[in-house]
Amino acid sequence: xxxxxxxxxxxxxxxxxxxxxxxxxxxxxxxxxxxxxxxxxxxxxxxxxxxxxxxxxxxxxxxxxxxxxxxxxxxxxxxxxxxxxxxxxxxxxxxxxxx
Numbered sequence: 001x002x003x004x005x006x007x008x009x010x011x012x013x014x015x016x017x018x019x020x021x022x023x024x025x026x027x028x029x030x031x032x033x034x035x036x037x038x039x040x041x042x043x044x045x046x047x048x049x050x051x052x053x054x055x056x057x058x059x060x061x062x063x064x065x066x067x068x069x070x071x072x073x074x075x076x077x078x079x080x081x082x083x084x085x086x087x088x089x090x091x092x093x094x095x096x097x098x099x
């Protein structure tokens with residue numbers, strides 16, 4: 001809506017001044033010019049007591065895939081999970097990997 005407002009105001013201001021739109025854009029510019037507060041970031045992780053905490057740890061040397069669901073988080077947990085797939089295709093990627 002901000003982009004549309006800017007485009008419309010620019011176009012319409014060629015014919016007439018629209019003070020309410022100019023005030024709105026000035027307010028937007030003021031808000032956007034504020035410094036952003038630093039925020040802490042936290043990578044999503046399993047809840048304490050979740051069975052995925054241990055069930056998604058891959059044995060050394062194995063290739064593991066994640067399906068859809070919260071266990072997909074194992075892909076960014078340094079657990080040797082190398083790929084994921086969409087709903088309904090869990091296991092289909094193994095078909096192409098079979099000898």
